[in-house]
Amino acid sequence: MEKMKGVLEKIPEQIRRLLIVIAVIITGVVTVRYFILPSSLTDRRFHRESTVQRETAKNIVFAGASVCGACHADQAAKKKIGYHKTLSCETCHGPAQVHIENPATKPTAPRGREFCVFCHAFDPSRPTGFPQINPVLHNPIKACVTCHHPHDPVPSETPRECSACHAQIASIKTVSPHALIGCTSCHTVPAKHKITPRSVKPTKPETREFCGKCHGKESDRKDAPKIDLATHGERFLCWECHYPHRPERM
Protein backbone atom coordinates (compact mmCIF):
# COMPACT_ATOMS: atom_id res chain seq x y z
CA MET A 1 0.00 0.00 0.00
CA GLU A 2 2.71 2.37 1.04
CA LYS A 3 4.67 1.39 -2.04
CA MET A 4 1.68 2.03 -4.36
CA LYS A 5 1.25 5.44 -2.94
CA GLY A 6 4.92 6.10 -3.54
CA VAL A 7 4.66 5.11 -7.18
CA LEU A 8 1.56 7.27 -7.65
CA GLU A 9 3.27 10.24 -6.09
CA LYS A 10 6.21 9.84 -8.41
CA ILE A 11 3.89 10.49 -11.40
CA PRO A 12 3.75 14.23 -12.04
CA GLU A 13 0.57 15.99 -11.03
CA GLN A 14 -0.52 16.99 -14.58
CA ILE A 15 -0.17 13.39 -15.90
CA ARG A 16 -2.24 12.11 -12.98
CA ARG A 17 -5.03 14.52 -13.86
CA LEU A 18 -4.82 13.56 -17.50
CA LEU A 19 -5.13 9.89 -16.57
CA ILE A 20 -8.26 10.64 -14.62
CA VAL A 21 -9.77 12.45 -17.57
CA ILE A 22 -8.93 9.54 -19.90
CA ALA A 23 -10.40 7.03 -17.45
CA VAL A 24 -13.62 9.05 -17.28
CA ILE A 25 -13.89 9.17 -21.07
CA ILE A 26 -13.28 5.42 -21.38
CA THR A 27 -15.90 4.53 -18.79
CA GLY A 28 -18.29 6.95 -20.49
CA VAL A 29 -17.85 5.36 -23.90
CA VAL A 30 -18.11 1.87 -22.50
CA THR A 31 -21.35 2.63 -20.62
CA VAL A 32 -22.90 4.29 -23.65
CA ARG A 33 -21.87 1.45 -25.98
CA TYR A 34 -22.89 -1.43 -23.79
CA PHE A 35 -25.56 -0.14 -21.42
CA ILE A 36 -27.32 2.86 -22.92
CA LEU A 37 -27.45 2.01 -26.65
CA PRO A 38 -30.16 -0.58 -27.35
CA SER A 39 -28.68 -3.84 -28.51
CA SER A 40 -30.72 -3.72 -31.70
CA LEU A 41 -28.57 -0.81 -32.83
CA THR A 42 -25.35 -2.81 -32.70
CA ASP A 43 -26.71 -6.24 -33.52
CA ARG A 44 -25.62 -7.31 -37.00
CA ARG A 45 -28.43 -9.83 -37.28
CA PHE A 46 -31.06 -7.15 -37.12
CA HIS A 47 -29.44 -5.17 -39.92
CA ARG A 48 -29.09 -8.21 -42.08
CA GLU A 49 -32.67 -9.23 -41.59
CA SER A 50 -33.91 -5.78 -42.51
CA THR A 51 -31.68 -5.74 -45.59
CA VAL A 52 -33.01 -9.12 -46.68
CA GLN A 53 -36.54 -7.85 -46.11
CA ARG A 54 -35.90 -4.69 -48.10
CA GLU A 55 -34.33 -6.74 -50.86
CA THR A 56 -37.20 -9.24 -51.09
CA ALA A 57 -39.79 -6.48 -51.05
CA LYS A 58 -38.44 -4.97 -54.28
CA ASN A 59 -40.71 -4.61 -57.30
CA ILE A 60 -40.91 -7.41 -59.80
CA VAL A 61 -40.71 -6.10 -63.36
CA PHE A 62 -40.42 -9.26 -65.46
CA ALA A 63 -43.35 -11.59 -64.94
CA GLY A 64 -41.67 -14.82 -66.06
CA ALA A 65 -42.17 -17.07 -69.05
CA SER A 66 -44.82 -19.36 -67.60
CA VAL A 67 -47.62 -16.87 -66.98
CA CYS A 68 -48.30 -15.51 -70.47
CA GLY A 69 -49.76 -18.76 -71.81
CA ALA A 70 -52.80 -18.52 -69.54
CA CYS A 71 -54.26 -15.68 -71.63
CA HIS A 72 -52.27 -15.99 -74.88
CA ALA A 73 -52.57 -19.71 -75.49
CA ASP A 74 -52.30 -19.37 -79.29
CA GLN A 75 -48.97 -17.55 -79.25
CA ALA A 76 -47.55 -19.80 -76.53
CA ALA A 77 -48.52 -22.98 -78.38
CA LYS A 78 -47.06 -21.66 -81.60
CA LYS A 79 -43.80 -20.59 -80.07
CA LYS A 80 -43.31 -23.83 -78.16
CA ILE A 81 -42.67 -25.86 -81.29
CA GLY A 82 -40.84 -23.24 -83.36
CA TYR A 83 -37.25 -22.13 -83.66
CA HIS A 84 -37.87 -19.47 -81.05
CA LYS A 85 -38.86 -21.95 -78.36
CA THR A 86 -35.95 -20.98 -76.12
CA LEU A 87 -36.93 -17.32 -76.15
CA SER A 88 -39.05 -15.99 -73.34
CA CYS A 89 -42.01 -13.83 -74.34
CA GLU A 90 -40.53 -10.95 -72.44
CA THR A 91 -37.24 -11.19 -74.32
CA CYS A 92 -39.05 -9.54 -77.19
CA HIS A 93 -42.04 -7.87 -75.58
CA GLY A 94 -40.16 -6.31 -72.70
CA PRO A 95 -41.06 -6.46 -69.01
CA ALA A 96 -44.75 -7.31 -68.62
CA GLN A 97 -45.57 -7.58 -64.91
CA VAL A 98 -47.56 -4.33 -65.27
CA HIS A 99 -49.44 -5.91 -68.16
CA ILE A 100 -50.30 -9.00 -66.08
CA GLU A 101 -51.76 -6.87 -63.33
CA ASN A 102 -53.61 -4.67 -65.81
CA PRO A 103 -53.91 -6.08 -69.35
CA ALA A 104 -54.98 -2.68 -70.65
CA THR A 105 -51.37 -1.47 -70.48
CA LYS A 106 -50.04 -3.31 -73.50
CA PRO A 107 -46.43 -4.34 -73.76
CA THR A 108 -44.49 -3.26 -76.81
CA ALA A 109 -44.33 -5.49 -79.89
CA PRO A 110 -41.02 -4.96 -81.70
CA ARG A 111 -42.03 -4.93 -85.36
CA GLY A 112 -38.98 -3.13 -86.76
CA ARG A 113 -36.04 -4.73 -88.53
CA GLU A 114 -33.48 -3.42 -86.06
CA PHE A 115 -34.83 -5.63 -83.29
CA CYS A 116 -34.38 -9.01 -85.00
CA VAL A 117 -31.02 -7.88 -86.31
CA PHE A 118 -29.93 -7.46 -82.76
CA CYS A 119 -29.68 -11.24 -82.45
CA HIS A 120 -29.41 -12.30 -86.09
CA ALA A 121 -26.91 -9.91 -87.67
CA PHE A 122 -23.68 -11.63 -88.61
CA ASP A 123 -21.01 -11.25 -85.94
CA PRO A 124 -17.72 -13.17 -86.00
CA SER A 125 -17.84 -13.72 -82.24
CA ARG A 126 -21.14 -15.61 -82.40
CA PRO A 127 -21.08 -19.39 -82.16
CA THR A 128 -20.99 -21.16 -85.54
CA GLY A 129 -24.35 -22.58 -86.48
CA PHE A 130 -26.35 -19.74 -84.99
CA PRO A 131 -28.55 -18.45 -87.84
CA GLN A 132 -27.12 -15.14 -88.94
CA ILE A 133 -27.84 -12.87 -91.86
CA ASN A 134 -26.30 -9.79 -93.40
CA PRO A 135 -28.94 -7.15 -92.57
CA VAL A 136 -27.87 -4.94 -95.47
CA LEU A 137 -28.25 -7.66 -98.10
CA HIS A 138 -30.98 -9.90 -96.66
CA ASN A 139 -34.27 -8.70 -98.22
CA PRO A 140 -33.68 -5.06 -97.31
CA ILE A 141 -36.25 -2.43 -96.29
CA LYS A 142 -39.13 -4.89 -95.67
CA ALA A 143 -39.89 -5.71 -92.03
CA CYS A 144 -38.69 -9.17 -91.02
CA VAL A 145 -42.13 -10.10 -89.69
CA THR A 146 -43.67 -9.84 -93.17
CA CYS A 147 -41.78 -13.01 -94.15
CA HIS A 148 -40.96 -14.71 -90.83
CA HIS A 149 -43.63 -15.08 -88.16
CA PRO A 150 -41.97 -13.87 -84.94
CA HIS A 151 -43.52 -16.63 -82.81
CA ASP A 152 -42.66 -19.36 -85.29
CA PRO A 153 -39.94 -18.14 -87.63
CA VAL A 154 -39.60 -20.67 -90.40
CA PRO A 155 -36.28 -20.59 -92.18
CA SER A 156 -35.82 -21.52 -95.78
CA GLU A 157 -36.88 -24.99 -96.87
CA THR A 158 -35.13 -27.35 -94.49
CA PRO A 159 -32.90 -29.47 -96.72
CA ARG A 160 -30.35 -26.75 -97.20
CA GLU A 161 -26.90 -26.95 -98.65
CA CYS A 162 -24.12 -27.74 -96.20
CA SER A 163 -22.74 -24.33 -97.20
CA ALA A 164 -25.61 -22.56 -95.42
CA CYS A 165 -24.00 -23.43 -92.10
CA HIS A 166 -20.47 -24.51 -93.02
CA ALA A 167 -19.77 -21.59 -95.32
CA GLN A 168 -16.07 -21.43 -94.55
CA ILE A 169 -15.40 -25.11 -95.19
CA ALA A 170 -17.50 -25.04 -98.33
CA SER A 171 -15.76 -22.01 -99.80
CA ILE A 172 -12.30 -23.37 -99.01
CA LYS A 173 -13.21 -26.66 -100.64
CA THR A 174 -14.30 -25.01 -103.89
CA VAL A 175 -10.74 -23.84 -104.55
CA SER A 176 -9.08 -27.10 -103.47
CA PRO A 177 -8.21 -30.29 -105.37
CA HIS A 178 -11.16 -31.92 -103.59
CA ALA A 179 -13.60 -29.38 -105.07
CA LEU A 180 -15.46 -32.00 -107.07
CA ILE A 181 -15.84 -34.43 -104.16
CA GLY A 182 -19.17 -33.96 -102.43
CA CYS A 183 -19.34 -33.50 -98.69
CA THR A 184 -21.38 -36.66 -98.39
CA SER A 185 -18.72 -38.87 -99.95
CA CYS A 186 -16.66 -38.33 -96.77
CA HIS A 187 -19.42 -37.57 -94.23
CA THR A 188 -22.58 -39.56 -93.72
CA VAL A 189 -25.14 -36.91 -92.82
CA PRO A 190 -28.43 -37.87 -91.14
CA ALA A 191 -31.32 -35.69 -92.31
CA LYS A 192 -31.87 -34.52 -88.74
CA HIS A 193 -28.47 -32.84 -88.73
CA LYS A 194 -29.84 -29.96 -90.80
CA ILE A 195 -32.62 -29.31 -88.30
CA THR A 196 -30.86 -29.97 -85.01
CA PRO A 197 -27.20 -29.75 -85.97
CA ARG A 198 -25.79 -29.91 -82.48
CA SER A 199 -27.55 -32.99 -81.24
CA VAL A 200 -27.40 -35.09 -84.43
CA LYS A 201 -23.91 -35.13 -85.87
CA PRO A 202 -22.58 -36.51 -89.13
CA THR A 203 -19.78 -39.07 -89.20
CA LYS A 204 -16.19 -38.12 -89.86
CA PRO A 205 -13.57 -40.35 -91.52
CA GLU A 206 -11.63 -42.20 -88.87
CA THR A 207 -8.97 -44.32 -90.53
CA ARG A 208 -6.11 -43.94 -93.01
CA GLU A 209 -7.78 -46.58 -95.15
CA PHE A 210 -10.63 -44.16 -95.79
CA CYS A 211 -8.44 -41.83 -97.83
CA GLY A 212 -6.74 -44.91 -99.21
CA LYS A 213 -9.97 -45.78 -101.05
CA CYS A 214 -8.96 -43.16 -103.62
CA HIS A 215 -5.28 -42.58 -102.95
CA GLY A 216 -4.02 -46.08 -102.22
CA LYS A 217 -1.80 -47.85 -104.77
CA GLU A 218 -4.45 -50.47 -105.53
CA SER A 219 -7.29 -47.94 -105.89
CA ASP A 220 -8.85 -47.81 -109.35
CA ARG A 221 -9.67 -44.13 -109.11
CA LYS A 222 -7.46 -42.69 -111.83
CA ASP A 223 -7.63 -38.94 -111.21
CA ALA A 224 -6.34 -39.16 -107.63
CA PRO A 225 -2.57 -39.09 -107.06
CA LYS A 226 -1.33 -42.30 -105.49
CA ILE A 227 0.72 -42.93 -102.38
CA ASP A 228 1.88 -46.07 -100.61
CA LEU A 229 -0.44 -46.45 -97.64
CA ALA A 230 2.01 -48.66 -95.78
CA THR A 231 4.82 -46.12 -95.65
CA HIS A 232 3.45 -42.69 -96.51
CA GLY A 233 3.00 -40.53 -93.41
CA GLU A 234 3.98 -43.39 -91.11
CA ARG A 235 1.30 -44.22 -88.59
CA PHE A 236 -0.26 -40.75 -88.46
CA LEU A 237 -3.78 -40.02 -89.63
CA CYS A 238 -3.82 -38.34 -93.02
CA TRP A 239 -5.50 -35.20 -91.71
CA GLU A 240 -2.82 -34.65 -89.16
CA CYS A 241 -0.75 -33.42 -92.10
CA HIS A 242 -3.26 -32.64 -94.88
CA TYR A 243 -6.29 -30.48 -94.26
CA PRO A 244 -9.01 -32.71 -95.77
CA HIS A 245 -11.05 -29.81 -97.15
CA ARG A 246 -8.04 -28.33 -98.90
CA PRO A 247 -5.36 -30.99 -99.26
CA GLU A 248 -2.04 -29.76 -100.61
CA ARG A 249 1.01 -31.44 -101.93
CA MET A 250 3.08 -29.43 -99.38
Add this chain to the structure above:
Amino acid sequence: MDRRKFLKNAIWFIPAAGLFRRFLKDAYAKPGNGRYDPNHHLYGMGIDIDKCIGCGLCIEACKKENNVPKEPFFCRTWVERYVIRKDGSVTVESIEAQKGKPRAKPEETDILRSFFVPKLCNQCANPPCVQVCPVGATFPTEDGVVLVDSKRCIGCRYCIQACPYGARYLHPETRTADKCTFCYHRVVKGLLPACVEVCPTQARVFGDLKSMASRLVRFTRMNKIHVLKPHLNTEPKVYYADLDGEVR
Protein backbone atom coordinates in the same frame (compact mmCIF):
# COMPACT_ATOMS: atom_id res chain seq x y z
CA MET B 1 -38.97 -35.65 0.16
CA ASP B 2 -36.58 -33.74 2.26
CA ARG B 3 -35.62 -30.23 1.61
CA ARG B 4 -32.12 -31.09 0.46
CA LYS B 5 -33.37 -33.50 -2.19
CA PHE B 6 -35.96 -31.00 -3.39
CA LEU B 7 -33.35 -28.30 -3.89
CA LYS B 8 -31.06 -30.72 -5.69
CA ASN B 9 -33.84 -31.75 -8.07
CA ALA B 10 -34.77 -28.12 -8.62
CA ILE B 11 -31.20 -27.38 -9.74
CA TRP B 12 -31.53 -30.02 -12.48
CA PHE B 13 -35.10 -29.15 -13.37
CA ILE B 14 -34.59 -25.56 -14.43
CA PRO B 15 -31.93 -26.09 -17.16
CA ALA B 16 -33.63 -29.31 -18.29
CA ALA B 17 -36.93 -27.49 -18.75
CA GLY B 18 -35.15 -24.77 -20.66
CA LEU B 19 -33.59 -27.31 -23.02
CA PHE B 20 -36.92 -29.05 -23.48
CA ARG B 21 -38.57 -25.77 -24.47
CA ARG B 22 -35.77 -25.12 -26.93
CA PHE B 23 -36.28 -28.47 -28.66
CA LEU B 24 -40.01 -27.87 -28.81
CA LYS B 25 -39.44 -24.52 -30.49
CA ASP B 26 -37.02 -26.04 -33.01
CA ALA B 27 -39.50 -28.74 -33.85
CA TYR B 28 -42.18 -26.18 -34.60
CA ALA B 29 -39.83 -23.98 -36.57
CA LYS B 30 -39.15 -26.81 -39.09
CA PRO B 31 -40.41 -26.08 -42.63
CA GLY B 32 -43.63 -27.35 -44.05
CA ASN B 33 -45.50 -24.24 -43.05
CA GLY B 34 -44.86 -22.88 -46.56
CA ARG B 35 -42.51 -20.09 -45.62
CA TYR B 36 -39.27 -19.51 -47.49
CA ASP B 37 -36.37 -20.95 -45.53
CA PRO B 38 -32.97 -19.69 -46.76
CA ASN B 39 -31.20 -22.59 -45.06
CA HIS B 40 -32.61 -25.04 -47.57
CA HIS B 41 -31.24 -23.27 -50.64
CA LEU B 42 -27.88 -22.37 -52.11
CA TYR B 43 -27.99 -20.45 -55.34
CA GLY B 44 -25.55 -20.46 -58.21
CA MET B 45 -25.41 -19.74 -61.92
CA GLY B 46 -23.99 -21.66 -64.84
CA ILE B 47 -22.81 -19.96 -68.02
CA ASP B 48 -22.45 -21.80 -71.30
CA ILE B 49 -20.00 -19.71 -73.30
CA ASP B 50 -20.65 -21.69 -76.49
CA LYS B 51 -24.25 -20.54 -76.48
CA CYS B 52 -23.88 -16.81 -75.84
CA ILE B 53 -24.67 -14.75 -78.95
CA GLY B 54 -23.81 -11.43 -77.33
CA CYS B 55 -27.22 -9.86 -77.87
CA GLY B 56 -26.93 -7.93 -74.61
CA LEU B 57 -30.60 -8.35 -73.67
CA CYS B 58 -29.52 -9.66 -70.26
CA ILE B 59 -27.82 -6.35 -69.49
CA GLU B 60 -30.90 -4.43 -70.48
CA ALA B 61 -33.28 -6.67 -68.54
CA CYS B 62 -31.08 -6.40 -65.45
CA LYS B 63 -31.17 -2.62 -65.65
CA LYS B 64 -34.95 -2.58 -65.93
CA GLU B 65 -35.47 -5.07 -63.13
CA ASN B 66 -33.03 -3.54 -60.68
CA ASN B 67 -33.10 0.20 -61.37
CA VAL B 68 -29.53 0.27 -62.59
CA PRO B 69 -28.67 3.57 -64.35
CA LYS B 70 -28.92 3.37 -68.14
CA GLU B 71 -25.35 4.51 -68.90
CA PRO B 72 -23.14 1.64 -70.04
CA PHE B 73 -20.67 2.49 -67.31
CA PHE B 74 -22.96 1.10 -64.56
CA CYS B 75 -23.68 -2.60 -64.73
CA ARG B 76 -24.66 -5.43 -62.45
CA THR B 77 -24.05 -7.83 -65.29
CA TRP B 78 -22.20 -7.26 -68.53
CA VAL B 79 -20.89 -9.16 -71.53
CA GLU B 80 -17.29 -9.10 -72.72
CA ARG B 81 -16.17 -9.77 -76.26
CA TYR B 82 -12.88 -11.62 -76.47
CA VAL B 83 -10.94 -11.43 -79.72
CA ILE B 84 -7.81 -13.55 -79.98
CA ARG B 85 -5.83 -12.68 -83.08
CA LYS B 86 -3.44 -14.76 -85.10
CA ASP B 87 -0.48 -12.81 -83.75
CA GLY B 88 -1.49 -13.89 -80.24
CA SER B 89 -2.80 -10.52 -79.05
CA VAL B 90 -6.02 -10.53 -77.05
CA THR B 91 -8.54 -7.70 -76.93
CA VAL B 92 -11.41 -7.58 -74.46
CA GLU B 93 -14.22 -5.08 -74.59
CA SER B 94 -17.56 -4.75 -72.87
CA ILE B 95 -20.29 -4.79 -75.50
CA GLU B 96 -22.62 -1.82 -75.79
CA ALA B 97 -25.62 -2.13 -73.51
CA GLN B 98 -28.06 -0.10 -75.63
CA LYS B 99 -29.94 -2.18 -78.13
CA GLY B 100 -30.55 -1.09 -81.69
CA LYS B 101 -27.19 0.64 -81.92
CA PRO B 102 -24.94 -0.88 -84.55
CA ARG B 103 -21.98 -2.45 -82.83
CA ALA B 104 -18.40 -2.22 -83.92
CA LYS B 105 -17.31 -5.64 -85.10
CA PRO B 106 -13.70 -6.76 -85.11
CA GLU B 107 -11.82 -7.10 -88.40
CA GLU B 108 -12.50 -10.61 -89.57
CA THR B 109 -9.32 -11.35 -91.43
CA ASP B 110 -6.87 -11.86 -88.59
CA ILE B 111 -9.11 -13.43 -85.94
CA LEU B 112 -7.97 -16.74 -84.54
CA ARG B 113 -11.03 -17.15 -82.37
CA SER B 114 -13.60 -14.88 -80.80
CA PHE B 115 -16.47 -15.33 -78.37
CA PHE B 116 -18.60 -13.59 -75.74
CA VAL B 117 -18.28 -14.02 -71.98
CA PRO B 118 -21.18 -12.90 -69.77
CA LYS B 119 -20.03 -11.71 -66.37
CA LEU B 120 -21.65 -10.81 -63.07
CA CYS B 121 -21.02 -10.99 -59.33
CA ASN B 122 -19.66 -14.45 -58.55
CA GLN B 123 -21.44 -14.57 -55.15
CA CYS B 124 -18.22 -15.98 -53.67
CA ALA B 125 -18.47 -18.35 -50.74
CA ASN B 126 -15.36 -16.58 -49.51
CA PRO B 127 -15.98 -12.97 -50.52
CA PRO B 128 -13.13 -10.42 -50.32
CA CYS B 129 -15.64 -7.55 -50.44
CA VAL B 130 -17.18 -8.68 -47.16
CA GLN B 131 -13.81 -8.84 -45.47
CA VAL B 132 -12.82 -5.27 -46.34
CA CYS B 133 -16.09 -3.51 -45.52
CA PRO B 134 -15.34 -1.28 -42.53
CA VAL B 135 -18.96 -1.02 -41.39
CA GLY B 136 -20.18 -4.57 -42.04
CA ALA B 137 -22.68 -3.38 -44.63
CA THR B 138 -22.14 -6.29 -47.00
CA PHE B 139 -22.68 -9.89 -46.00
CA PRO B 140 -23.51 -13.34 -47.35
CA THR B 141 -26.98 -14.75 -46.74
CA GLU B 142 -27.60 -18.37 -45.79
CA ASP B 143 -28.74 -19.14 -49.32
CA GLY B 144 -25.44 -17.98 -50.73
CA VAL B 145 -26.11 -14.48 -52.05
CA VAL B 146 -23.91 -11.53 -51.08
CA LEU B 147 -26.08 -8.50 -50.30
CA VAL B 148 -25.35 -4.85 -49.59
CA ASP B 149 -27.17 -3.00 -46.82
CA SER B 150 -27.69 0.33 -48.57
CA LYS B 151 -28.69 1.99 -45.30
CA ARG B 152 -25.40 1.03 -43.71
CA CYS B 153 -23.05 1.49 -46.65
CA ILE B 154 -21.02 4.68 -46.40
CA GLY B 155 -19.87 4.63 -50.03
CA CYS B 156 -16.17 4.30 -49.22
CA ARG B 157 -15.53 2.10 -52.31
CA TYR B 158 -13.23 -0.32 -50.51
CA CYS B 159 -15.34 -3.25 -51.70
CA ILE B 160 -15.26 -1.98 -55.29
CA GLN B 161 -11.47 -2.02 -55.13
CA ALA B 162 -11.35 -5.39 -53.39
CA CYS B 163 -13.58 -7.29 -55.79
CA PRO B 164 -11.29 -9.24 -58.12
CA TYR B 165 -14.07 -9.55 -60.70
CA GLY B 166 -14.97 -5.86 -60.95
CA ALA B 167 -18.55 -6.72 -60.15
CA ARG B 168 -19.38 -3.70 -57.98
CA TYR B 169 -20.05 -0.09 -58.82
CA LEU B 170 -21.10 3.01 -56.93
CA HIS B 171 -24.74 3.79 -57.63
CA PRO B 172 -24.80 7.47 -58.67
CA GLU B 173 -28.14 8.20 -56.98
CA THR B 174 -27.83 6.44 -53.63
CA ARG B 175 -24.04 6.92 -53.50
CA THR B 176 -23.73 3.40 -52.10
CA ALA B 177 -22.10 0.26 -53.46
CA ASP B 178 -24.38 -1.81 -55.68
CA LYS B 179 -24.02 -5.22 -57.28
CA CYS B 180 -25.82 -8.27 -58.63
CA THR B 181 -28.03 -10.02 -56.07
CA PHE B 182 -29.08 -12.90 -58.38
CA CYS B 183 -32.34 -10.87 -58.36
CA TYR B 184 -32.88 -11.97 -54.77
CA HIS B 185 -36.41 -10.53 -54.71
CA ARG B 186 -37.31 -12.81 -57.63
CA VAL B 187 -35.55 -16.03 -56.67
CA VAL B 188 -37.06 -16.20 -53.18
CA LYS B 189 -40.44 -16.18 -54.91
CA GLY B 190 -39.44 -18.99 -57.26
CA LEU B 191 -38.84 -16.78 -60.31
CA LEU B 192 -35.65 -16.75 -62.35
CA PRO B 193 -33.26 -13.79 -62.30
CA ALA B 194 -34.17 -11.30 -65.04
CA CYS B 195 -31.05 -12.00 -67.11
CA VAL B 196 -31.77 -15.74 -67.14
CA GLU B 197 -35.41 -15.06 -67.96
CA VAL B 198 -34.64 -13.18 -71.17
CA CYS B 199 -31.59 -15.11 -72.39
CA PRO B 200 -32.64 -16.43 -75.82
CA THR B 201 -30.20 -19.33 -76.06
CA GLN B 202 -30.11 -20.58 -72.47
CA ALA B 203 -26.51 -19.56 -72.15
CA ARG B 204 -27.35 -18.68 -68.54
CA VAL B 205 -28.57 -21.42 -66.22
CA PHE B 206 -29.81 -20.62 -62.74
CA GLY B 207 -30.51 -23.06 -59.96
CA ASP B 208 -30.28 -24.35 -56.45
CA LEU B 209 -27.14 -26.31 -55.61
CA LYS B 210 -28.94 -28.03 -52.75
CA SER B 211 -31.55 -29.58 -55.00
CA MET B 212 -30.42 -32.55 -57.07
CA ALA B 213 -33.20 -31.88 -59.58
CA SER B 214 -32.14 -28.33 -60.35
CA ARG B 215 -31.00 -27.37 -63.83
CA LEU B 216 -27.78 -26.01 -62.40
CA VAL B 217 -26.77 -29.32 -60.83
CA ARG B 218 -27.42 -31.04 -64.13
CA PHE B 219 -25.42 -28.33 -65.88
CA THR B 220 -22.43 -28.87 -63.60
CA ARG B 221 -22.69 -32.61 -64.12
CA MET B 222 -22.91 -32.50 -67.92
CA ASN B 223 -20.20 -29.92 -68.58
CA LYS B 224 -16.58 -29.38 -67.78
CA ILE B 225 -16.69 -26.53 -65.35
CA HIS B 226 -14.28 -23.75 -64.57
CA VAL B 227 -14.57 -20.70 -62.34
CA LEU B 228 -12.91 -17.32 -62.76
CA LYS B 229 -9.61 -16.75 -60.92
CA PRO B 230 -9.68 -19.99 -58.93
CA HIS B 231 -6.23 -19.22 -57.49
CA LEU B 232 -7.72 -16.45 -55.34
CA ASN B 233 -9.67 -19.01 -53.30
CA THR B 234 -12.82 -16.91 -53.43
CA GLU B 235 -14.87 -20.01 -54.28
CA PRO B 236 -17.22 -18.43 -56.83
CA LYS B 237 -20.70 -19.76 -57.44
CA VAL B 238 -20.82 -18.75 -61.10
CA TYR B 239 -19.73 -21.76 -63.13
CA TYR B 240 -18.46 -21.46 -66.68
CA ALA B 241 -18.60 -24.23 -69.27
CA ASP B 242 -16.12 -24.17 -72.17
CA LEU B 243 -14.16 -21.30 -70.71
CA ASP B 244 -11.19 -20.27 -72.83
CA GLY B 245 -7.78 -20.07 -71.16
CA GLU B 246 -7.50 -16.39 -72.12
CA VAL B 247 -10.51 -15.36 -70.04
CA ARG B 248 -9.66 -13.63 -66.81
